[in-house]
Amino acid sequence: MSLDAVLARIDSDFPAATERLMDLLRIPSVSTDPAYAEQCDQAADWLVADLQSLGVEASKRETPGHPMVVGHVGETGPHLLFYGHYDVQPVDPLDLWDRDPFDPELQETGNGQVIRGRGASDDKGQLMTFVEACRAWKAVHGSLPGRLTFLFEGEEESGSPSLVPFLQQNATELKTDLALICDTGLFDSFIPAIVTRLRGLVGEDFTITGPTRDLHSGMYGGIAMNPIRVLTRILADLHDETGRITLPGFYDGVEELTDEIRSQWQGLNFDHARFLGDVGLKHPAGEQDRTPLEMIWSRPTCDVNGIWGGYTGAGFKTVLPSQASAKVSFRLVGKQDPDAIQTAFRTYLESRLPEGFSIDYHDKDGAGASQMPTDNPAFEKARRALTEEWDRPAAYIGCGGSIPIAGHFQDILGLDSMLIGFGRDDDQIHSPNEKFHVESFHKGIRSWARILAALT
């Protein structure tokens, strides 16, 4: 049978597939830092060339930021759009990495062999599972199945500023029957999963200015209001004692779980003590009256992702700084409105500034939450394919992260998305020592071959 031949080809070609991924991982395509613009471009070129080698009509498409890679192949049959991103997170703090983040290697661990390096899991390794499935298919059949469109983004880790305009400008070209997005994980490291709900995100990067210059605390301490004092009070008051977020109107649009989903999630037997224990934590930090899975899948959050102000070097400097800054983000769910929350947050910030203080906003970021239509039959076909490959029933789950692309595909292209990925909770994406399990990479490739067979 032809699928078996493709799977066999995936197995025999796997060492070469791993080498190809290593090549891509060596390109430091950090999208948030303008210093790496050239490397982002280089990663896009690499992917264009690789798609072309599969007979895909692929090209690099310029944007005001990092380029998109778009490819098309096939004339008839179901038309699938595959999305992944080739950009990666910054690597700091670099001294916590065991090796150069952009010099990947295979490592043996207590949990099996892993590919260690920035982007191994998020998202280059995942992106390549689909490409490698196509390569094996092409080797066996001489052509790819159905009609495929590829869309690889280079700004996913920096808020995707060019994505919406690009989708709008190329809507006709990108309109397909279904989107496949590979940027999520297995449930609990072993159970294959299709994510059907994603949290949204609102981010603000701002600086509070008090005194017009840095002051000496000997001369001004006690009489001059310290911007760090103002900032810490503002940030601390974003949560009440029960873990609830205090921003007025914040919970507008947050929906309660249906009984069906609630009982399905209970059936997953999520071991939150182990989940937290793995990273050295003891107690869930969210609203005290919510279950741990609700906290990460169906409840909104507020977190300070960065804070800085005053003297942070070696030794002491008794300075009252002129400024203090923070990056704050909110994860959104249900029908929470990113614009309304951003407005509420700015209103809150400004209402808490002492007279004479000012605030400047820098970067911002925002996207609503998404929910997928599991009544589209493709979902059940994919779930069966995943179940066959992993020998565990695949689950429909939530995801705490934001993959705004799914919302944009719906809004701009009228397209449903299937979010399937093979990451594990401990892949340390966005952290030092990121890795991707070799098993995830291998079975991920095989999973896509099965899904392609099921959908085309």
Next chain:
Amino acid sequence: MSLDAVLARIDSDFPAATERLMDLLRIPSVSTDPAYAEQCDQAADWLVADLQSLGVEASKRETPGHPMVVGHVGETGPHLLFYGHYDVQPVDPLDLWDRDPFDPELQETGNGQVIRGRGASDDKGQLMTFVEACRAWKAVHGSLPGRLTFLFEGEEESGSPSLVPFLQQNATELKTDLALICDTGLFDSFIPAIVTRLRGLVGEDFTITGPTRDLHSGMYGGIAMNPIRVLTRILADLHDETGRITLPGFYDGVEELTDEIRSQWQGLNFDHARFLGDVGLKHPAGEQDRTPLEMIWSRPTCDVNGIWGGYTGAGFKTVLPSQASAKVSFRLVGKQDPDAIQTAFRTYLESRLPEGFSIDYHDKDGAGASQMPTDNPAFEKARRALTEEWDRPAAYIGCGGSIPIAGHFQDILGLDSMLIGFGRDDDQIHSPNEKFHVESFHKGIRSWARILAALT
């Protein structure tokens, strides 16, 4: 008359004195940063050579940190110890400086000519007022008056770790009749002043660790406690709504003003609106039931001098960091016990950590407040000498800063200290664009000549 000849000599030699100060300012003797150890040494050598040129038996004395400069001259008469420090504060943020902080120059401003550069006011310019007074005296008289001992420290801006052991080990050599310390300011930029009360200081530099690694807020946001959330809550709660510091026992040993001092301070007509307005602030930040002068001279404070955690680079990174850090300092008054306050602060910090979190302490710093005995007749003599030079009645004032040396001189050498200095409030010490008024430098030198004449 001999004093007039010395004053005339000071006036005629003033351009050369300014050049010498410029030379010293060009040495980047930043004591808090180990990268500048060699430059601190170089500044000490410069001072040894300069004192030797005045016939002072001077030498560089090694310590575990930066060296002390000690010099002696004279055999009979009142024995005075002069103290200053040759180290300077770090210069960051460098981009807020109008010029290289270590390439000083004379600049014309709306308030007269200034010497611009790191250390111009704190404390190289002040230290040199005394040295230049001695140089003029020597030029006129062929020798220096009375018996003089010089002690120049190189670690004042980094908590003076070597000072106490050095004073203890050299107590016999340094025991004199009175100490003169030049590291303070004029009152309100024009009225000469002798500082008779100094606040103490307790500082803590610490890091809170929660998760064992940085986490992705998509995966862990809502369930994992963020160390920045913990830190901001802890820091925010250090002040209550009335500006009072909440640390248990913090106000033990804080004394109320006597009626005499209260009315003397009222007579100074301190213009707090202008004082704050000069740096862009509107309202006094201290305890609401205290006067502005109390807030800076006789009330204790708590300030965060630095805070950092998470991602602080360009763009967004939706990280839940493993750690968050702060540098916190308390200015102390009266009989507040630095050790007790440090213990109370650590107890407070640890009591507020969630289970599973840990805290590491790095640098610390501590010294009690000081009060000077104005019944020593030398105080009235010096006050008259200052009044003559500045043509305004000199005042006994408080100082919000910590100059722990005065306490150490009392405790270790049994020595009273007279704190006389010529800085202005807007000298921007510890900040970008530090300056020292040429008038302060000039009249400062003349003031010391008058004081030397009055005391010897």
